[in-house]
Amino acid sequence: MKVLILGATGHVGSRLHTHLQTTDISSIAASRGRMRSNVPNHVILDSMNLPELTKQLQNVDAVVNCVAGSKDSIGTGAQILTQAALAAGKPTIVHLSTMSVYGASEGIITEQSSFDPDYNWYAAAKCEAENHMQAYAQAGGKVIVFRPGCIHGPNSVQWVERIARLLEAFRLGDLGNAGDGWSNLVHVDDVVKAIHLGLEMPLGAGEIQHFNLAAPDSPRWNQYFIDLAQAIGATPVKRIHPQQLKLDSKAFSPAIKISQKILEKAGQKKLANQLPEPLPPSLVRLFKQHIFLDAQKISSQLSFMPYQESLTSSVEWLKHEHS
């Protein structure tokens, strides 16, 4: 089987490409620019360019869509992908969506739960992308959609490195009620395994399958923060007052964000990177959102990495990065 990976420089895409090298699936890593290191089977491809993308898709059996970025590259990108795929003979699409499509929903969320595109721009873009996938299936294509929770493990800047920095600065810790939401963590290798599984899943023409991805033993955010803080020595873990969190996300962090943008525009990227980590209000909202991503549908085919093991893997990567 021949597979094209879009967004192959990203967290999941690059790990998937590396993984597939060890299997009998032949993968082509596609990215807009050059890869940082020498990667086998790499093509430079602008996934927003319909003719170019169609040409690439004519040579593969399946495409994995790991494209991240702006609203357009997610929403319109998915539209272009489905158009290209239709023109190229309908290869299978494995589409990496997100739990953000469920927006502000709380409680146990299965694949049948309703979407909430009004939640924020990201949810809107991801919902739009999924709608295009749905339309592709209706047109006779085969689609597998994965909706992962928060992807951690090695190279997870968002859910490991950023959180670690905030813990070290004692801006995160035990948040009490404000950190009582489920973390819905899923290890990047489990996402890769799931995509591999998706590529080999027998589907009929016009069939679409959706799967949530979150380790069933993934803890609440507070527990993750306390465990990670202890593992990296950001102790004693501090109980963060809700007012501190509010002040941080609504006053301090916007100021950091603005400063970052100004410095970047002034060509001072290095200096911008030295600023403290922003703690956006959307993240603070997520920490208290009681959303439990139910991944039972895929559990019979995929055994998730136990939480302790995935935490150790994240911490080892973090320590290696910092050493």
Added chain:
Amino acid sequence: MISILNNLPSGSVIEADICIIGAGAAGISQALALSGRGLKILLLESGFEFADDKTQHLYAGEVADEKLHSPPDKYRQRRFGGSTTIWGGRCMPFDPIDFEQRDYVPHSGWPLKYQDLAPYYQKANQLLEAGMYEYDADKVFDADAHAAIKGFKSDIVKTNNLERFSCPTNVGDRYKQRLLVAKDIDILLGANCTGIRLNQTGNHVDHLDIASLQGVKAMVRAKKIILATGGIETTRLLLNSNDVCKNGIGNEHDLVGRYYQCHIAGNLGKLTVKGPTNVVRHGYEISPEGIYCRRRFALTAETQKKIKAGNMVARLHFPKIVDPSHKIGVLSGLFLAKNFISYEYGKRLKDGNSSLGIYLKHFANIILDPIDTIKFLYHWITKRTLAKRKFPSVILNNKSNQFTFEIHGEQYPNPDSRITLINETDELGMRKVKVDWKYMPEDIESIRRSLKLFVQEINQSGLATFEFDDDKLEEDLTRFGAYGGHHIGTTRMGTNPETSVVDVNCKLHNVDNLYIASASVFPTSSQANPTLTIVAMSLRLADHIAQTLNAGKSSHSII
């Protein structure tokens, strides 16, 4: 979903698989643990999400001796969150010896072992936000660098006994969102249980009568009923429900309300540590996960058995606050502020009648010790008043290496220490309680034997000296009466229906669907404060009840 009984029509019949009466530490833990198993859970709470004087007044009653026991409406809160809305947060499990039948402690012995409860203790610790389930101080802190008294070693008196502090977590506030998100839990506020109605043969709860203070009456039918209303109110409900069983439910052998235990507590003795002040660590340590912890002095289980003494712990403490001779501004400040401190926390500051001279001396202490007083106030405001994880109690700078011991000891089960009903009724027509707490000479003698070993071991160490006034021991231990807020033993657990009220699964022996989740089922009181064990027992009971309803385990752990 949260509703209020008053908004329902009178005469409503509410059905559920499980009805839990009382939304405090026990009831809320139960509801959380039962959720996600395909059962319909109804959580009844008399109060609301705020304090309501009229509801709280339903707890009013009599005490036989006000010097020995606080009024029944103190140390208890009839509201969502229960008494966790005011508790101090001290957590520690019962020791394995507490579950044993000890021939020197009459009526001792649980029908379960520490190991049966151990897995639930871990979850309870998590729910109460007390950090890791590790109560061996030497496994959390460095045995030498964080020793209570540097170099002190004894095979008899150990100092690795740890207590941990919850935030203190108000389980109502803390877990409300979890309860709301759970689709299988309905919470009904303003719903007072006014009667447990048995069938004619008296072996099954047919329904519960519930009423609001505004006059709405309704009925609850459930497969299983759990009383989680605390030690005193559980007793009251059982005794008041006497339409089928004339002596009250579960009271065939006149046991309900007897064996009422609290703890024997007092501040006593004089411990003088030799050397510089940094050889003593008398305050709180903070564990890596951010929990306030403190070492305690305790006899080993073997020693307790050898000298036939009940369980007891001792903490390093400051001098008696009421006596101004300590010359400590902070303590004098506390003494002078005693009338502005809540009943529960101010009680031990009110020791007899203080003369004008005493007040003046306390005032002078503050004037003469201004820097420490200001430092203390700053620390108190930032680390307690404004903090979400609160500094647990007053700790003073050690300037003199002089301490007292704060004792917290097991009270021996005593059938004559009891809670009964009086004829006076509350607004809902329920007879009120009379609390007649009694201690026995053995309660004091047991502690005396233990303290003598403290004297022996501490003095032999050469690192410190300890003495206590043998003649005043009883006075020191009973000056403030029963330790408030611990209501234990009135529906004791056991295998024999003639000597106990509930079985090993907290089910009333002769009623097939009525259970109790409360410290009232504890046959003995341990040295430990009861909340952690109440929650652990509640979680265990939740598993048992789910099993009897073939509900299995939760698809995801809500805890």
